Amino acid sequence: MQPSLERHLELAGTGDVRAFATVFDLTSTRVLGTILRVLLDRAQAEEVAQDVFVEAWRSAGRFDPARGSATSWLLRIAHARAVDRVRATQAQRDRGLLPAARDSAGSEVSVQEQVERSGDAARVREALAQLSDVQREAIVLACFGGMTQTEIAEHQGVPLDTVQAHLRDGMRRLRRASAAPLPGRDPGALSA
Incomplete structure (x- = not known):
């Protein structure tokens, strides 16, 4: 029987390269995916x-399997x-040390695109605010925290089917809210 990921992490904490x-081989894809969803x-x-794996190597001795799985620990980092x-x-950017926002081609983003992006961000924030606390937490943990539904269920202390319902219902509400125009904004004003 192979040692668990938790055991490998504990051994790494003693300096076992x-x-x-x-640990790296088993988790690097999920770690990168979690980071990529944010960045x-x-x-x-x-x-x-x-940086995450350097930090994990340095702090592996502090990993406590009683507080959660090795995967959850790495994904939180x-x-x-x-x-x-x-x-x-x-x-x-706020201090003016970086050039103006640029798109993937390297040209400056138009004012219209900046307004549309800020409108999208505002719409997402507004839509998230309309969710129940448990729906919002489940969606944030899944989308931004990189947690699986099972990990969310463990984290929230609820059954897996409850998490699935929170995610499903929350995503439906987000889709409906994101389709609605922001209050006080004319959706056609930018396209003129």
Whole structure:
């Protein structure tokens, strides 16, 4: 019988490089996916993933399997590091250290595109605010935290089918809310 991922992480905490290599092999795809969902930029996500595994190597000795699975522990680190990167990038922009927003081709984003993007973000925030607390938490954990439905059920202390219902109903409400125009905005005003 193969040692569990948790056991490999515990061994890595004692300096076992092979055990840590196994941890990396078994989790790197999910860690990168979690980060990529937050950053949306593969190059940055790969940099952050590297930081996550450096941090995991250094702090593996503090991993406590009684507090959760090794995968959840790594994904929490990954999500926190990705959010930190977003915040750091935003802080640089706020201080004027980065050039104006650019699209993937490298040309400046038009004012209309910036307004549409900020409108989309506002619509998402408004839609999330309309969800129940449990629906919002489930969606945030799944979409931004990279947690599986099973991990969310463990985290919330509810049955798996309850989490599935929260996600399904919450996503339906989000779709309906995102289709509605923002209050005080004329949806055709930008296209004129």
